[in-house]
């Protein structure tokens with residue numbers, strides 16, 4: 001499943017190919033993904049110029065300039081579990097089985113949304129309604145934004161008796177964090193995933209916020225190298241190799257302390273609310 005750094009890489013890659021370009025042809029190959037496409041989806045996109053591309057949480061936001069008889073719209077894209085954006089040179093060939101939307105630009109780029117499991121979605125949001133869109137309205141602050149700091153995080157965790165791991169996955173507390181980067185940020189800040197959310201305040205929050213920012217920023221930088229390859233050759237956006245300190249490393253040596261794996265067991269795995277948490281019991285308290 002793409003996490004925030006992958007989505008940021010998708011947004012940056014699409015920006016390189018689509019910003020300032022006009023969508024000359026749009027094809028939609030099924031009536032719905034996780035949710036139905038909005039009415040007039042193809043008509044509302046065709047002929048529109050792309051003003052800019054950004055990201056909110058794990059949503060890509062494509063801002064469109066006004067078309068004839070319409071105001072500004074924003075195309076919202078969610079990649080779901082298995083979605084990807086594939087860029088190639090036109091003309092577009094016959095769509096593959098899981099190619100659900102194909103957009104062609106006036107300079108010959110073909111942008112295909114492919115999603116085998118169809119947990120992704122697309123929507124069009126009218127001007128001025130982005131912040132109040134049902135998927136976006138309740139989201140907490142962006143973890144890489146200026147509004148996210150130790151005081152903000154502490155205030156949002158105050159009174160919560162749920163484990164800090166679960167609280168950080170709650171998109172209302174902070175937007176866009178998924179299982180991998182929560183595990184990594186808790187490891188880096190030395191905080192046990194089992195601690196109560198409310199207990200993470202003061203110095204703990206001051207360690208956790210930069211840890212969250214750093215793990216995301218480093219992963220985005222790793223995505224940047226895949227982006228450079230992509231710019232030269234097109235291809236699929238959104239998935240790249242990145243190494244983790246604890247995620248997926250149960251039983252391996254902890255990189256943060258001199259673990260004797262035979263004695264300590266190394267990185268441990270714990271299931272919390274149906275999700276695996278990976279952590280070092282020596283380092284994370």
Ligand SMILES: [Zn+2]
Pocket residue numbers: 254255256257258259280281282283
């Ligand atoms: Zn350790």
